[in-house]
Amino acid sequence: MDAIDRALINRLQDGIAVTRRPFRAVAAELGISEQQVVDRLQALVDSGLLSRFGPLYNAERLGGAVTLAAIAVPEDRYEDVAELVNAYPEVAHNYAREHPLNMWFVVSTERPDRLQQVLEDIRHRSGLEVYDMPRQREYYIGLRFEL
Amino acid sequence: MTDGSPGMHALDAVDRAIIRATQNGLPLTVEPYATLAEQLQLPLEEVMTRLQGMQDSGAIRRIAAVPQHYALGIRANGMSVWDVDDAMVDALGEQVGALPFVSHSYRRPRHPPQWPYNLFAMVHGRDRRQVEAKVAEIARLLGSACRGHDILYSSRLLKKTGLRLSG
Structure with a gap:
């Protein structure tokens, strides 16, 4: 570069x-x-320096629904739960984070009613609480990195 | 921009075809919309009008480069989270969002006692020291309206894809 x-x-x-x-x-x-x-x-x-170049779609404006969800996953089940969560095509990003709530993922669905189904399904299959943290307000979306 | 008023963009089959063809990126040619139109067997004017329409309605935020910040050396990614007085969170959130090193800032629901935080601000830096200096700046801005905060660093990217539109 x-x-x-x-x-x-x-x-x-x-x-x-x-x-x-x-x-x-x-x-x-x-x-x-x-x-x-x-x-x-x-x-x-x-080379992976850009993840892509193109339109950034706003799923909510397209009639879909988006949320950020978090789970406190026991360490010994981490990989299995990651696999379970990642298998949903509705899960767009998933990050491991250093906190008792150690798995944070974005769920984006085309049909709004599907969103809660996905969260409920993950709760049921993992046996873990899934905290739903939808955006209530967006203050700014810059996403700009000065290099 | 608030999420409370989601002026929805009604999609038809042509919009959906355009979204499906571009959600992972635009063709990288000198005339990318002409290439796209050719791929979709649609007139160029139609493709451009549709894209502009989606941009005007907010269905497309922008048509842009999406950096993979980890690969670019921006290795520390701290999700700073704040417990801010509900009466002041919107006014302060706007100020936090306007800081040049904050890439996203949102108000989200608390889940007490496990999760007392209602303001999220994503802070990026080359290392954790840089992130912490920026978080200290946010703490100064929030002052006594903030009852507590934390920084959640990402330790691993488990999955990342663009928007997926099925059907």
């Missing part, structure tokens, strides 16, 4: 427009061609 890659990542976290040639401005700014911009982006995605 060089200075141009860093500039690209910084610049393109804010988004591109819906225009026929959306990389034209950033290419001109960085003094490279549009083809070089997309080649670099592809290389950044291939």
Whole structure:
């Protein structure tokens, strides 16, 4: 990753427009061609520095439902419960965290009524309490990392 | 932006086809929407109008690079959680969310006694010391409205995928 890659990542976290040639401005700014911009982006995605490049959908605005859920998993059952939780296609992210509530995952469902079914199903199959922590209010979503 | 007023975007079959084709990323070409239109056998104008419509309604937050921050050397990811006076949490939450090092900030329900916290602010840094310095800054901002806080570091990513749309 060089200075141009860093500039690209910084610049393109804010988004591109819906225009026929959306990389034209950033290419001109960085003094490279549009083809070089997309080649670099592809290389950044291939190497895992970017998880993807594209639209960030807001599941709730698409009529779905999202929540953050947490479980206190006994250490000796951790891998089994992780496998159980991760097997749901509705579970988008799952992080191990250092706290008595040591498993935190995001559940996103297309049909709103499916959300509580998934949580209840996980409670039932794991025998563990699943704490439901839906967003009640969003203060800001920046997601911007200056490199 | 509040979640209390979710102006919902009604999807039809064309929107769904576009979402399915792009939820893991846009084609990386000089004219990505033209490439997408070709893949979907739709007119370019239609694809662009649909994407712009979804962006205007908030169904698309933005069309952007999504960094894998761990791979980029941002190794410490602290979910800071705060027990803030309910009467003040919204006003203070806005201020916390506006801090440049906070990537997301939300109000969420408490689950006492196990979980007394109602404000979440995600703080990223190269190491834990950097995260802790930033968390101290949030603590100063919240002052006496905050009765307690904690930082939950992620020790392992167990799963990460984009939005999945079935059917």
